[in-house]
Amino acid sequence: MxxxxxxxxxxxxxxxxxxxxxxxxxxxxxxxxxxxxxxxxxxxxxxxxxxxxxxxxxxxxxxxxxxxxxxxxxxxxxxxxxxxxxxxxxxxxxxxxxxxxxxxxxxxxxxxxxxxxxxxxxxxxxxxxxxxxxxxxxxxxxxxxxxxxxxxxxxxxxxxxxxxxxxxxxxxxxxxxxxxxxxxxxxxxxxxxxxxxxxxxxxxxxxxxxxxxxxYPNFGVTVVDRASGKFRSRQSLSQPMGLGYEYLTPKAADKIAGPAGSDVIGYKNSYDILEDAARAAKQTKQKLTCKSVIPGKYDLVLDPGHLGLTIHESVGHPLELDRVLGYEANYAGTSFATLEWKAKNLPYGSKQVNIVADKLQPGSLGAVGYDDEGVKCKEWDLIKEGKLVNYEKIRDQAHIVGQKESDGCCYSQSWQDVQFQRMPNVSLRPGTAKMSVDDLVKGVDKGIYIAGNGSFSIDQQRYNFQFGGQVFYAIEKGKITEMLEDVAYQANTQEFWGACAGSCDASDYRLFGAFNDGKGQPSQSSAVSHGSATTRFNGVNVINTARKIG
The missing domain is CATH 3.30.2290.10 (PmbA/TldD superfamily)
Known part of the structure; x- marks a missing residue:
């Protein structure tokens, strides 16, 4: 160079x-x-x-x-x-x-x-x-x-x-x-x-x-209170997509409103960066004066632009077969969901949890016709009615779990890197009954609505974790009441997915994108999407992340 x-x-x-x-x-x-x-x-x-x-x-x-x-x-x-x-x-x-x-x-x-x-x-x-x-x-x-x-x-x-x-x-x-x-x-x-x-x-x-x-369009906004020295930030609610420049030509039909009173807009197949930038500045100003969350148990209503990261970390990575077998531990560790664990037929989540892997979904980052081993791509079940039924695997792994074909999820980031097993798109199926976001919120007595992905941590077996977000709203007796700040939730993978009480229907379904997912040594990056509708989780532990300095 x-x-x-x-x-x-x-x-x-x-x-x-x-x-x-x-x-x-x-x-x-x-x-x-x-x-x-x-x-x-x-x-x-x-x-x-x-x-x-x-x-x-x-x-x-x-x-x-x-x-x-x-x-x-x-x-x-x-x-x-x-x-x-x-x-x-x-x-x-x-x-x-x-x-x-x-x-x-x-x-x-x-x-x-x-x-x-x-x-x-x-x-x-x-x-x-x-x-x-x-x-x-x-x-x-x-x-x-x-x-x-x-x-x-x-x-x-x-x-x-x-x-x-x-x-x-x-x-x-x-x-x-x-x-x-x-x-x-x-x-x-x-x-x-x-x-x-x-x-x-x-x-x-x-x-x-x-x-x-x-x-991938993206921005970050910061608002500073000069008098107090306090500042708050918010990142864009855009998602990276497997689309062309048409993604930046907004269409009204692609806008999905959050629950009434939340001032959140989600985007499907097109993105309005100007609208999101204006809303981000206003919401960030609100963050400077809004109430700090009181720790405790809450029902969580999670927007797809937030839930996608939790799916990525607590489902996508632990079901990579090389991690399950202990062949891979870089960046994301191994997995609690071992072959022995699966053989015990233990619940991964509630019966509301149906998660699929695929490399076909239009607009997704992982969408290709064939993987980097020449395998035609497909969709397959990972979790069905809360039970783990399959993993993510490639040609030289299939025989280990007694199967005769690859799932078509082999990928290399470039010509100079060897291809290996990578996460496909991993998505939570939407609910089958008609259900809007407002309908979902109506059933919550004490809860928090979270949109956007923030900081997170998860252990080396993809089991115990903590996730933050971008914007948070209190839910009281079925209604959004006020913005909150300093929110993060803690759980382990089984508890969290076991607390899943249901999702909105397909009209609310959207993609979250991970544009630069790292794995391997030497490291490689890949891009995958995770779809879901807004989803409710009952009785999740919420902590206050505010820290006093000095």
């Missing part, structure tokens, strides 16, 4: 640190026009893939797959009336994974020539053979038929990378101005856009071309 690229990427990183959940912008800094240039055509990709597959087989591989990937990123960062940084990056190369002597090997290269690719394939086989000397059991791959030449594309209406940078900058600066006009002391905003152009081929006979798009 040259000095110019290093300084530019360092600046992008500094801008990203101002916002939560920021994605990686790895790659070579390029002119924005470069992002609009076509990459290799399908015929070129297929020819190069065959070079890799043939070289791997000739070197002794019994199985091989190759991923040719071009990843385009653009990040725009602003603060108040200034643009802090704009960066566009590109990275492209080939990752080759093989089985030789019953053992995995992997190598990658950005030398996009026949000789460079063949050399990487031979290196992958050499690594596999070296690894086989210490391998105790041979790799067992679940059967997978080849699909021939197929393609899949995120069903976007407008490629965000094709939108003029000035138009995107103006939108962010307008959002900043709206926040300042409504009382914000400070505001920063950003827009991330990612395009993964992925080509997968394998000795099973698949040649799969995919074009994946994601977008």
């Amino acid at each position: 040259n000095r110019r690229d290093f300084v530019g990427l360092a600046g992008l990183g500094a801008g990203a640190l101002l916002l939560p959940n920021f994605p990686s912008l790895a790659g070579e800094l390029v002119d924005p026009a470069r992002l609009l240039e076509p990459g290799l055509d399908i015929a070129q990709k297929k020819r190069l893939a065959d070079v890799a597959l043939n070289a791997a087989k000739s070197a002794g591989a019994s199985y091989a797959d190759v991923r040719i990937q071009r990843t385009l990123n653009q990040g725009i960062f602003t603060r108040e009336k200034q643009v802090q940084n704009i960066g566009s990056t590109e990275t492209m190369g080939v990752g080759i994974r093989v089985i030789a002597n019953g053992t995995w090997g992997f190598a990658a290269t950005n030398q996009m020539t026949d000789a460079g690719i063949a050399k990487a394939a031979q290196q992958a086989v050499a690594i596999a053979k070296a690894n086989s000397k210490v391998q105790k059991e041979p790799v067992q791959l679940a059967p997978q038929r080849g699909y021939g030449d197929v393609s899949w594309k995120t069903p976007i209406q407008q490629n965000a990378l094709e939108v003029p940078i000035k138009q995107k900058v103006d939108l962010l600066l307008n959002a900043n101005a709206v926040a300042l006009d409504n009382g914000a002391s400070f505001v920063n905003s950003a827009l991330f856009q990612i395009n993964e152009q992925k080509y997968f081929a394998s000795t099973d006979g698949s040649y799969i071309d995919q074009d994946v798009h994601r977008i």
